[in-house]
Amino acid sequence: MPSLPRRFGAEFFGTFWLVFAGVGAVVIGAAFPGLGFGYLGVAFAFGLTVLTMAYAVGPISGAHLNPAVSIGLWAGGRFRARDLPVYIAAQVLGGLAGVSVLYTIATGVHSFSLAGGFGSNGYGGHSPGGYALGAVIAAEVVLTAFFVLVIHGATDRRAPAAAAPVAIGLTLTLVHLVSLPVDGTSVNPARSLAPAIWARGWAIGQVWAFIVFPIVGGIVGGLVYRLLLEQRRVQAETTERADVEAMTDRRAA
Numbered sequence: 379m380p381s382l383p384r385r386f387g388a389e390f391f392g393t394f395w396l397v398f399a400g401v402g403a404v405v406i407g408a409a410f411p412g413l414g415f416g417y418l419g420v421a422f423a424f425g426l427t428v429l430t431m432a433y434a435v436g437p438i439s440g441a442h443l444n445p446a447v448s449i450g451l452w453a454g455g456r457f458r459a460r461d462l463p464v465y466i467a468a469q470v471l472g473g474l475a476g477v478s479v480l481y482t483i484a485t486g487v488h489s490f491s492l493a494g495g496f497g498s499n500g501y502g503g504h505s506p507g508g509y510a511l512g513a514v515i516a517a518e519v520v521l522t523a524f525f526v527l528v529i530h531g532a533t534d535r536r537a538p539a540a541a542a543p544v545a546i547g548l549t550l551t552l553v554h555l556v557s558l559p560v561d562g563t564s565v566n567p568a569r570s571l572a573p574a575i576w577a578r579g580w581a582i583g584q585v586w587a588f589i590v591f592p593i594v595g596g597i598v599g600g601l602v603y604r605l606l607l608e609q610r611r612v613q614a615e616t617t618e619r620a621d622v623e624a625m626t627d628r629r630a631a
Contacts, residue, residue: 380438380439382461382464384438384439385438385439385440385461385464385465385468386439386464386465386467386468387438387468388435388438388439388441388468389435389439389441389442389443389465389468389469389472390468390469390471390472390475391435391472392431392434392435392439392441392443392472393443393444393468393469393470393472393473393476393568394472394473394475394476394479395427395430395431395476396424396427396428396431396443396444396473396476396566396569397472397473397476397477397480397568397569397572397573398476398477398479398480399423399426399427399476400420400423400424400427400569401476401477401480401496401497401569401572401573402423402480402483402484403415403419403420403423403424404420404497404562405480405484405496405497406480406483406484407419407420407423408420417554417555417558417559418555420554420558421551421552421554421555421558422551424550424551424554424563425547425548425549425550425551425554426547426551428441428443428543428546428547428550429543429544429546429547429548430543430547431443432542432543432546432547433543436542436543439465440457440533441543442465442469443469443472443566443568444469444565444566444567444568444569444592445465445466445469445470445566445567445568445592445593445596446522446526446565446566446567446592446593446595446596447525447526447529447566447596448462448465448466448469449462449593449596449597449600450522450526450529450530450595450596450597450599450600451526451529451530451600452600453596453597453599453600453601453604454526454530454599454600454601454603454604454608455600455604455608456530456533456600466568469568470567470568470571470572472568473568473569473571473572474571474572474575476572477496477497477572477573477575477576478576481496481576484496492576492577492578495573495574495577495580495581496573496576496577496581497562497573498562498570498573498574498577498581498584498585499561499562499563499564499570499574499581499584499585499587499588500561500562500580500581500584501513501514501561501584501587504580504581504584505559505560505561505562506558506559506560506561506562507559507560509559509560509561511587513560514560514561514587514591515587515591517556517557517560517561518557518561518564518565518587518588518591518592518594518595519591519592519594519595519598520595521553521556521557521563521565521595522565522591522592522593522594522595522596522598522599523595523596523598523599523602524549524553524599525549525550525553525565525595525599526595526596526598526599526600526603527599527600527602527603527607528545528546528549529546529549530599530600530603530604530607530608531603531607532545532546550565553565561588564588564592565592565595566592567588567589567592567593570585570588570589570592571585571588571589574588
C-alpha cells in the first residue's frame with residue numbers, strides 16, 4: 379500500500395479535479411449563453427471527473443474524493459478509521475483549492491457574481507426546483523447510500539477491476555440526473571463546502587445539510603452492504619468451497 383502522504387496527495391488532487399471541473403460545469407459551462415449544456419452536461423461532468431480520477435489516482439488512494447465515501451467504506455469494513463482524518467483533510471483542502479482556481483477563472487468576465495451561490499447546494503428558496511429541506515434530506519441520504527453501495531460492489535474483489543471506475547462514474551451521473559433539480563446534488567461534503575465558503579451568505583448557512591446527510595447516507599450504504607450483501611457473499615463462497623471439497627473427496631474415493 380502506498381504511504382499515507384502519497385495517498386493524501388492523490389486524494390487532494392483527485393478532489394481538486396472533481397470540484398474544479400464539476401462545479402466549473404455548473405458555474406461556467408451550463409450557463410454559457412447559446413452553448414450551455416444544462417443539467418445533462420453537469421451530470422456527466424461530475425461523473426467523468428470521478429471516472430477519470432479513479433483511473434488516475436485510484437491505484438494510489440482508492441480515489442474516494444469524498445468524505446461520505448471514506449466514512450461509508452469505513453462503515454462497510456473496507457477502510458481503517460485511523461486514516462479517515464488524513465483522507466477527509468485532503469478532500470476538503472483539495473475541494474477548496476479547486477474552487478479557488480475556478481473563482482479566478484470565473485471572475486475573468488465583468489458579469490460574474492457570487493449572488494447565485496457559485497454552484498452551492500441549497501434547499502427551500504435556494505433549491506433549483508424549490509424543494510423543501512425534508513425532500514433534500516431524503517434525496518441526499520438515499521442517493522449517497524446507493525452511491526456508496528455501488529462503490530462497495532464495484533470494488534469487490536470478484537468484480538472486474540477495470541470496470542469499477544466506469545460503474546462508479548455512471549452511478550454518480552445518474553445520481554445527478556435525479557437530484558440536480560432538488561438541491562443541485564451534493565452526496566459529497568467536500569464538494570458542497572468549497573463553493574459555500576466562497577459564496578457565503580445563504581450558502582454557508584445551509585451547507586450543514588450537505589455535510590450531515592451525505593455522511594449519514596454513506597454510513598447507511600456501507601452498513602447495508604456489510605451486513606446484508608457482504609455477508610451473503612461470504613456465505614456463498616463458504617458454500618462453494620464446501621461443494622468443491624465434497625466433489626474432490628468423492629473423486630478421491
